[in-house]
Amino acid sequence: MTVAIVDGYATARFLVAALAERGTQCVHVASDPHPPAAYQRVFNPAVYLHDLGHHEDIEVIATRLRELGVGQVIAGAESGVQLADALNHELGTPGNDITRVAARRDKFAMAEQVRASGLAAPATVIAGEPDQAVDWFTARGGRPVVVKPPASAGTNDVSVCRTAEEVASRCAALIGTVDFFGATNEHAVVQEFLDGEEFMVNTVSVDGVHKVVDVWRSVRTAGPHGAPICDFQEPLPLTDGDVRQVAAYTLDVVTALGIANGAGHTEVMLTADGPVLIESAARLMGGFLPWVSEKFSGTSQIQLLAVALTNCEEFQRFSEADAAYSQHVRNVWLINRRPGPGREDGWQQRIESLPTFVALTTKVVPGQTVPLTVDLPSAPGFVSLAGGLAEVERDHRLLREMEGGGLYVG
Incomplete structure (x- = not known):
């Protein structure tokens, strides 16, 4: 085939x-x-x-x-x-x-489809004008909201707003602009801000049978313009109680969105009331190196999708026991604090010298402008770390200290 x-x-x-x-x-x-x-x-x-x-x-x-x-x-x-x-x-x-x-791409249609299926989804509205968003925000008592494009990716133009002025400003700045893929944002999607712990769940499906490959904890930090930017992501044991709860909810979401074959990548917030959808995608997880997952767990979403496409019986035999990580793995996203020309000296070697270093993925080109990190597309890359939890956390801190001195730019 x-x-x-x-x-x-x-x-x-x-x-x-x-x-x-x-x-x-x-x-x-x-x-x-x-x-x-x-x-x-x-x-x-x-x-x-x-x-x-x-x-x-x-x-x-x-x-x-x-x-x-x-x-x-x-x-x-x-x-x-x-x-x-x-x-x-x-x-x-x-x-x-x-x-x-449509529900697998448009964030408003996605939330509506999941809610119609009886699952928890964020309160959501689409706004063609800033005033529409402000009226909805006000009617909800002025609680924090997230403003995002209808069908972009990678936290592109995503903002957390806490005042009517911020909602109006972000919607005005978004509507009519072009998203990451070059499509015009005809409207803004405004959703309730979800408070809790964020997870990413990777699945592979064959004829409506879904398998969870791995579940990652995702930690974000506030960017310079108010948009959340990625700090790090790390896979968790599938036997963990919270992970089981999130994974079970995700399988229902995948079904609700009509994903029956191929990969799925779903972001979920575990709130005090239980799991709630952030968004889901009928595709592979981005921003990771499958060989790193395979080295420490024996498999990856890439590998299981390849199995699903070539050997259905082998896919059916896969279980969560096949994806246990032998060490603590963490993907730490690089954050550039000020724009400038990419360094030509050995900043990569400084990262590679970290004791838990496994791999570095970067798009920094010496002499070319490295932008301020405001979202995922503008991040300089990511580094994969593995080892004991304490050692990984130590090297994570050391990396952030390096970045404080302008690690990537001259």
Whole structure:
């Protein structure tokens, strides 16, 4: 069987390699002729049997995929979710519920779909004008809210607002602008601010059977402009009580959103009243190195998706016992405190000298501007640490101390 990947950027490049190891070739389809520069930088068309590029007519793409013997279409990035669903529907290949495709991308439709399924979801409104958002905010007693684009990713233009003035200002700044993927934000999504502990749950599904690969605790910190930025993420034991509760809720969310085949990445806030959806995506988790997970747990979401696409019986045998981590792993996001030209000296070596260092992923280019970190796309990268909890926390602190001195910029 040949697998088609729509927007094979970011972590999808690891899926191509994992499938190749299992004797399966991939072809590539682009949902847009001009993907974000961050995606283009890591895309290598040479790893595909064919790179079909972009075409406006879905029937033309589907015809070509049939000719190539494609047995399933996978979204390689958030931008490819809807086209992948549409192509599976057109081809009659295993995919997701096409009637709920909007709820897998639009954050307002997502919350409404989850709530309609009887699950906890944040109170949400869409606002085409700032006044609409302010009226809703005021009617709710002025409690904190989150303002976000309807269908972007990576905390892009996400803000926490605590006053009517902040709500109006952020909505005015958002509506009519272009999101990370180049789409115009016709409106702003405004949601109640959820207080609690944040988790990320990675799943793989085959014909409606869902498997939880891993659950990560996600910790954010306030950015310079009020938007939350990532501090670190770490996988937790699937036997933990809170993790079990969040995982069970997530499986219900995945079902409610019509995700029946492929990967899922769901962010959940465990509040005092229980798990509540932040948002979910019918794709792989971004911002991690699968080989790090595989080194310390024996598997990864990439590996299980490759199994699901090539050996259904092996997928069915997978259990949570197959994903126990042997050491404490933490992905720490790099935070640049001031913009400037990228350093040419050995800042990487300073990070690599940390005793728990495992891997560094960075997009810093010497001499090129390193922006202020205000969201996930503007982060300089991330470092993977592993060892005992105390040692990992020590090296995490040391990294933040290094950054205080302008680690990445001259």
